[in-house]
Amino acid sequence: MDFQIKSIEQYHNVYKHSVEQPEEFWADIASQFLWKKKWNKVLNWNFKEPYIKWFDGATLNITENCLDRHLAERGDQPAIIWEPNDPNEHHRILTYKQLHHQVSMFANVLKHNGVKRGDRICIYMPMVPELAIAVLACARLGAIHSVVFGGFSAQSIADRIKDAKCSHVITADGAYRGNKDIPLKSVIDDALMQCDSVKKVIVLTRNRMPVSMIKGRDVWWEDEMKKMETLHEYDCPAEEMNAEDELFILYTSGSTGKPKGVVHTCAGYMVYAGYTFSNVFQYKPREIYFCTADIGWITGHSYIVYGPLSQGATTLMFEGVPTYPDAGRLWEIVEKFKVNILYTAPTAIRSLMQSGVEFVNGKNLDSLRVLGSVGEPINEEAWHWFNENIGKKRCPIVDTWWQTETGGIMISPIANVTPLKPAHATFPLPGIQPILVDENGVEIKGNGVNGNLCIKFPWPGMIRTTYGDHERCRTNYFATYENLYFTGDGCLRDEDGNYRITGRVDDVINVSGHRIGTAEVENAINAHTGVIESAVVGYPHDIKGQGIYAFVICEEDTHEEDLRRKDIGMTVARIIGAIAKPDKIQFVKGLPKTRSGKIMRRILRKIAEGEVENLGDISTLLDPTIVEDIKNGRI
Numbered sequence: 001m002d003f004q005i006k007s008i009e010q011y012h013n014v015y016k017h018s019v020e021q022p023e024e025f026w027a028d029i030a031s032q033f034l035w036k037k038k039w040n041k042v043l044n045w046n047f048k049e050p051y052i053k054w055f056d057g058a059t060l061n062i063t064e065n066c067l068d069r070h071l072a073e074r075g076d077q078p079a080i081i082w083e084p085n086d087p088n089e090h091h092r093i094l095t096y097k098q099l100h101h102q103v104s105m106f107a108n109v110l111k112h113n114g115v116k117r118g119d120r121i122c123i124y125m126p127m128v129p130e131l132a133i134a135v136l137a138c139a140r141l142g143a144i145h146s147v148v149f150g151g152f153s154a155q156s157i158a159d160r161i162k163d164a165k166c167s168h169v170i171t172a173d174g175a176y177r178g179n180k181d182i183p184l185k186s187v188i189d190d191a192l193m194q195c196d197s198v199k200k201v202i203v204l205t206r207n208r209m210p211v212s213m214i215k216g217r218d219v220w221w222e223d224e225m226k227k228m229e230t231l232h233e234y235d236c237p238a239e240e241m242n243a244e245d246e247l248f249i250l251y252t253s254g255s256t257g258k259p260k261g262v263v264h265t266c267a268g269y270m271v272y273a274g275y276t277f278s279n280v281f282q283y284k285p286r287e288i289y290f291c292t293a294d295i296g297w298i299t300g301h302s303y304i305v306y307g308p309l310s311q312g313a314t315t316l317m318f319e320g321v322p323t324y325p326d327a328g329r330l331w332e333i334v335e336k337f338k339v340n341i342l343y344t345a346p347t348a349i350r351s352l353m354q355s356g357v358e359f360v361n362g363k364n365l366d367s368l369r370v371l372g373s374v375g376e377p378i379n380e381e382a383w384h385w386f387n388e389n390i391g392k393k394r395c396p397i398v399d400t401w402w403q404t405e406t407g408g409i410m411i412s413p414i415a416n417v418t419p420l421k422p423a424h425a426t427f428p429l430p431g432i433q434p435i436l437v438d439e440n441g442v443e444i445k446g447n448g449v450n451g452n453l454c455i456k457f458p459w460p461g462m463i464r465t466t467y468g469d470h471e472r473c474r475t476n477y478f479a480t481y482e483n484l485y486f487t488g489d490g491c492l493r494d495e496d497g498n499y500r501i502t503g504r505v506d507d508v509i510n511v512s513g514h515r516i517g518t519a520e521v522e523n524a525i526n527a528h529t530g531v532i533e534s535a536v537v538g539y540p541h542d543i544k545g546q547g548i549y550a551f552v553i554c555e556e557d558t559h560e561e562d563l564r565r566k567d568i569g570m571t572v573a574r575i576i577g578a579i580a581k582p583d584k585i586q587f588v589k590g591l592p593k594t595r596s597g598k599i600m601r602r603i604l605r606k607i608a609e610g611e612v613e614n615l616g617d618i619s620t621l622l623d624p625t626i627v628e629d630i631k632n633g634r635i
């Protein structure tokens with residue numbers, strides 16, 4: 001690609017230009033995408049409202065960029081390689097032509113089932129190619145997809161469907177994950193008892209577990225596709241979308257109780273995902289690129305589907321988990337498909353590291369050229385293990401820092417360009433202007449400092465609003481510090497200007513790279529019978545990065561403690577999903593509160609971390625003796 005940066009000198013020059021002339025810089029990059037109509041103005045913005053418009057006046061369809069424009073040159077090249085959960089099941093390959101065909105047909109299925117431009121479509125599916133097809137088919141029609149990760153509960157799905165007033169759901173009978181069968185349709189059925197807005201449910205066959213199919217509402221994916229064949233409905237013209245039309249909603253946790261629907265729009269998101277994919281990984285034509293994320297998270301949206309496909313890459317999708325049937329699975333996949341670029345998460349690296357290097361030995365990993373990490377801070381031990389045992393010290397590791405809200409990678413090495421520093425995300429990508437501020441929003445200048453990470457200038461992939469509630473977007477991200485986007489992360493800048501993200505400074509915990517709001521978990525725990533109050537904090541966990549520690553006050557009851565813990569876990573799994581189940585639950589008589597009734601989380605965090613000696617000043621507590629009790633009951 002013409003916009004790939006090839007040397008560190010070039011990076012510095014491009015970066016300087018991107019800050020001095022941002023509109024010129026982004027216009028240049030955008031001109032390498034396919035537009036139906038060019039923009040009038042590259043950027044209009046203020047962070048006050050916020051009001052962010054990129055490429056205003058332009059029209060396009062992202063699927064023409066991801067599919068149609070590649071047909072002539074690489075129609076027969078694999079677009080998606082799919083590896084199933086079970087290594088004995090056959091893998092599948094979809095070329096760009098085949099993917100284009102499937103997306104067009106399925107877009108017609110959606111149309112025949114009443115989907116119109118602007119409708120919101122909830123997608124709850126396993127990691128199969130049809131998930132990517134469903135996502136792209138929505139985009140083809142200008143319908144807004146809201147993908148919900150397969151690990152969320154019926155209640156979480158219902159909340160998301162209601163918030164976005166989704167008209168359709170696309171799901172599957174069930175999913176295979178490791179040695180488990182997950183009943184997706186049945187979870188959807190539970191969710192839909194609360195959702196009047198949903199008119200149709202399209203169900204893909206995957207594991208063919210028994211499912212209920214309601215007449216008039218539920219239809220099978222395969223039957224609908226056959227109908228399109230009979231009707232010869234093969235083509236589907238791509239809807240002409242405005243640059244700032246909504247492309248998708250993705251719900252994510254914040255410090256308040258309710259997840260928010262982060263909204264991304266068509267043009268800016270596309271340009272940013274494509275540009276960052278191409279640059280960070282230095283993707284070369286025909287390379288095999290493998291991102292182990294799930295499409296249910298932003299990493300999957302940007303770096304399994306839209307980023308790679310917009311650049312004509314071959315993207316490998318894996319249905320299963322890294323430890324099934326054993327901890328050598330990822331390395332087997334790398335060997336089988338001669339993967340060149342592997343993008344994964346620190347939590348996976350730590351878990352495979354713990355399983356032992358014998359699962360790596362004997363696997364041919366010579367094809368690997370670039371490694372990537374995302375989702376949480378990578379500790380040095382994991383970084384070195386990855387570097388030595390997987391990259392064999394010859395593959396750069398790009399430690400990519402970004403967020404659901406940023407749409408794409410923000411701070412990261414560029415492979416083979418940026419000098420690496422273990423566990424550091426190094427430098428901002430062109431167009432990204434990070435600053436560190438103190439509590440009062442005063443900029444902390446110079447190097448060898450740390451502070452709260454903010455971004456002071458817009459970039460094309462940034463969040464536009466939170467669905468249905470623009471004020472929430474403003475207060476969450478743009479109100480903490482005037483004229484800055486606040487990331488919620490703490491950050492160090494070393495003597496050489498390398499950035500190192502240290503973790504969240506708000507009440508969000510990062511469990512295995514998944515963001516979970518403590519307030520959300522508390523609400524779920526408090527819904528359990530007999531619970532009076534609870535407080536949830538994160539604590540360091542060897543594999544997950546952070547674990548969930550809950551302090552819970554209960555009414556006296558007759559149930560045995562351990563069973564009560566399990567019951568509370570079940571309630572959390574029902575309300576949010578199994579991913580939010582506390583790792584530890586400590587029953588307490590009281591919580592450390594100030595005289596004004598505020599819980600002092602700092603103290604709880606320290607106790608959860610095991611730092612019981614150094615609790616700092618506790619004299620402002622209403623009842624300091626509570627702290628002794630909690631310390632003694634620590635688990």
Ligand code: WTA
Pocket residue numbers: 252297298299373374375376377378399400401402403404405425487488489501502503504510513514515
């Ligand atoms: C954390 C995932 C350190 C961070 C793409 C951020 C990281 C949150 C890194 C976003 C990294 C992500 N180093 N921390 N390389 N990447 N994070 O929205 O706390 O699921 O705010 O997006 O993950 O999580 P999200």
